[in-house]
Ligand SMILES: Nc1ncnc2c1ncn2[C@@H]1O[C@H](COP(=O)(O)OP(=O)(O)OP(=O)(O)O)[C@@H](O)[C@H]1O
């Protein structure tokens with residue numbers, strides 16, 4: 001990370017006797033697309049509001065470009081926020097809405113005009129400049145809110161679930177646009193969402209929050225492939241948990257027993273010890289189904305199983321299979337061929353499941 005744009009050091013926020021944000025420390029790099037991801041009530045908006053200056057931390061300190069902002073009011077921080085409900089001025093045109101913040105700064109008329117034209121171009125709305133918000137679609141209003149926030153050229157843009165009011169198609173289109181815009185502007189974006197797919201798609205770095213705390217900070221692949229605990233594993237995408245007992249450790253790998261007989265290997269966690277009861281996590285798309293017996297190798301685990309559920313959904317076939325010890329495992333098979341023999345397998349068929357040993361991971365206890 002080159003320069004640090006925003007830093008939180010041991011930041012907490014207490015409302016009465018409720019701790020909404022609990023000792024959060026994180027660093028956000030200059031120009032990064034950083035997401036705060038977590039379920040409703042985990043403290044995302046509160047964290048964002050503290051960075052913006054609308055709330056003061058009850059403990060800890062926030063730094064913008066290395067300077068503690070402690071008790072600086074919002075307008076003295078070079079930070080701008082886009083809220084979920086946009087809050088456009090209904091009686092003003094699009095151009096007036098966007099120009100508003102600049103007029104407060106007593107900028108010359110021609111400079112304002114130039115900047116407004118420039119950002120309306122950026123958000124693909126130049127032809128809408130004279131309309132009022134009520135004459136725009138939801139997505140267009142969202143773009144006006146975006147234009148209004150970036151026209152002041154903030155160092156940091158805070159976005160609180162800005163896409164949640166839009167329908168699915170528009171939300172997906174706006175994801176691309178937002179990311180593109182962020183790349184072009186090079187501004188630090190701090191993006192709040194409870195939508196894991198949105199966070200995975202757009203972010204350079206994600207902080208997964210759990211009840212006011214940061215559970216994990218990492219790049220999307222780190223968060224997805226190497227979740228640090230059960231909470232993160234379960235929150236991001238679909239995942240299998242296989243209860244197991246550790247029998248042997250060798251370098252980065254652990255050998256474990258699932259039930260009494262099924263022996264597999266997986267990446268160990270730093271804390272893993274022999275004899276420990278834990279779980280191996282494995283993503284459904286990492287598992288290959290075979291109709292005929294295949295052998296385990298140094299690289300891959302193989303277990304036999306019986307299919308107990310099947311759902312064919314066009315792009316994929318989702319199976320649930322029961323292992324010999326009774327545990328269930330989900331598998332996502334991609335329907336590559338039109339006439340795919342695996343996709344024709346059905347409930348009660350016996351199958352063999354294989355996956356790369358390194359695709360499984362022991363959870364830390
Ligand atoms: N002003 C306040 N007074 C008391 N409690 C508050 C206040 N603001 C937020 N909270 C509580 O703090 C917790 C975190 O709220 P916050 O709005 O940060 O959650 P969030 O992660 O943004 O959730 P959502 O996804 O629903 O927007 C919640 O339990 C909320 O009820």
Ligand SMILES: [Mg+2]
Nearest residue numbers: 044045046160
């Ligand atoms: Mg919120």
